[in-house]
Amino acid sequence: MSIIQIKNLAKSYRVYQKKEGLREAFRGLFRREYKTVEAVKNVNLTVERGEFVAFLGPNGAGKTTTLKLLSGVIYPTSGVATVMGFTPWERSLEYRRRFALVMGQKNQLWWDLPAQESFRLNQKIYRLETEQFEATLDRLTSLLDVKRLLGRPVRELSLGERMKMELIAALLHDPEVLFLDEPTIGLDVIAQHKIQQFLKQYQEERGITILLTSHYMKDVAALCKRVVVIAEGSVQYDGSLAGIVDVFSKDKIVTLELEEGQSDAGLERFGTIETRNLPKVALRCERNRVSQILTQILNEYTIADVAVEDPPLEEVIAKLYTQVSRDQNTNNEGQS
Ligand SMILES: Nc1ncnc2c1ncn2[C@@H]1O[C@H](COP(=O)(O)OP(=O)(O)OP(=O)(O)O)[C@@H](O)[C@H]1O
Numbered sequence: 346m347s348i349i350q351i352k353n354l355a356k357s358y359r360v361y362q363k364k365e366g367l368r369e370a371f372r373g374l375f376r377r378e379y380k381t382v383e384a385v386k387n388v389n390l391t392v393e394r395g396e397f398v399a400f401l402g403p404n405g406a407g408k409t410t411t412l413k414l415l416s417g418v419i420y421p422t423s424g425v426a427t428v429m430g431f432t433p434w435e436r437s438l439e440y441r442r443r444f445a446l447v448m449g450q451k452n453q454l455w456w457d458l459p460a461q462e463s464f465r466l467n468q469k470i471y472r473l474e475t476e477q478f479e480a481t482l483d484r485l486t487s488l489l490d491v492k493r494l495l496g497r498p499v500r501e502l503s504l505g506e507r508m509k510m511e512l513i514a515a516l517l518h519d520p521e522v523l524f525l526d527e528p529t530i531g532l533d534v535i536a537q538h539k540i541q542q543f544l545k546q547y548q549e550e551r552g553i554t555i556l557l558t559s560h561y562m563k564d565v566a567a568l569c570k571r572v573v574v575i576a577e578g579s580v581q582y583d584g585s586l587a588g589i590v591d592v593f594s595k596d597k598i599v600t601l602e603l604e605e606g607q608s609d610a611g612l613e614r615f616g617t618i619e620t621r622n623l624p625k626v627a628l629r630c631e632r633n634r635v636s637q638i639l640t641q642i643l644n645e646y647t648i649a650d651v652a653v654e655d656p657p658l659e660e661v662i663a664k665l666y667t668q669v670s671r672d673q674n675t676n677n678e679g680q681s
């Protein structure tokens with residue numbers, strides 16, 4: 346049985362809609378107008394034990410809402426989900442002891458206390474044996490290199506240090522399933538890299554199942570084989586990271602290094618010039634014409650070197666996000 350099973354999951358919120366203008370505001374005092382926000386429309390997803398899945402999507406796509414549902418923080422409007430056989434929003438104690446949620450945007454540690462105090466509290470909450478607790482804490486703090494910071498109030502820690510503490514707090518009870526909501530948000534590249542390395546090593550060692558959201562493609566590329574893209578509340582893509590490029594980009598970037606004395610005149614016939622930094626010229630070409638174009642170029646020009654690459658992942662993802670929301674908007678217009 347799959348460790349995470351989500352079927353037709355939906356969550357909508359009724360929100361008070363404030364109207365413009367004084368008259369409308371006055372009217373609103375007596376008759377409130379609400380509208381429904383469909384945070385998650387229809388999510389279907391299964392995840393196998395030991396997978397490290399990236400859960401991507403533009404702002405407002407429904408990622409955090411899905412993770413909150415899977416953590417039992419909120420109830421769905423409709424649909425079903427099980428994690429390790431538990432229905433998250435039934436909030437059984439047994440389930441709580443077997444998963445963890447880390448939110449990069451939200452502090453779960455006591456702000457004024459040293460992290461170690463929060464950790465001890467977790468020990469009590471999860472009823473962890475002292476010996477095992479100490480051993481796990483020791484292992485995690487040395488892996489993340491924060492031992493010397495354990496006694497410092499959390500509010501004095503840097504963002505990166507705090508994030509490490511948040512991770513430790515979440516992992517002390519040895520969860521089998523981990524939900525990570527933007528764990529590297531706001532971190533500098535070095536701190537980001539450290540968290541990535543830690544997660545990678547930890548996941549490989551423990552074989553736990555992780556669902557990760559991030560807006561940094563570096564996180565995804567470093568950690569996840571499988572990528573699920575959600576937009577407008579439902580799943581738009583489920584496959585490999587490389588597959589996204591295949592599905593959503595029709596371009597290749599052909600970089601040519603011209604032989605000395607060779608002019609680049611006329612290259613624009615083959616595609617759009619991305620960069621021109623002689624003797625190097627990068628051309629954006631249609632993917633299915635690349636071999637034909639290369640043959641022609643090699644015939645007409647003297648070329649020292651050539652490289653064919655996919656466009657940058659960030660660009661492909663950005664295109665995918667805008668494309669999805671454009672499609673959705675036209676669909677919605679069609680309906681109303
Ligand atoms: N408590 C709430 N009340 C009303 N609307 C909400 C609530 N929580 C989320 N929403 C709305 O639901 C949609 C999905 O929000 P969600 O936080 O899940 O997006 P997200 O994919 O995590 O985005 P981001 O990448 O910005 O974190 C948004 O339009 C948001 O405004």
Ligand SMILES: [Mg+2]
Pocket residue numbers: 408409410526
């Ligand atoms: Mg979010």
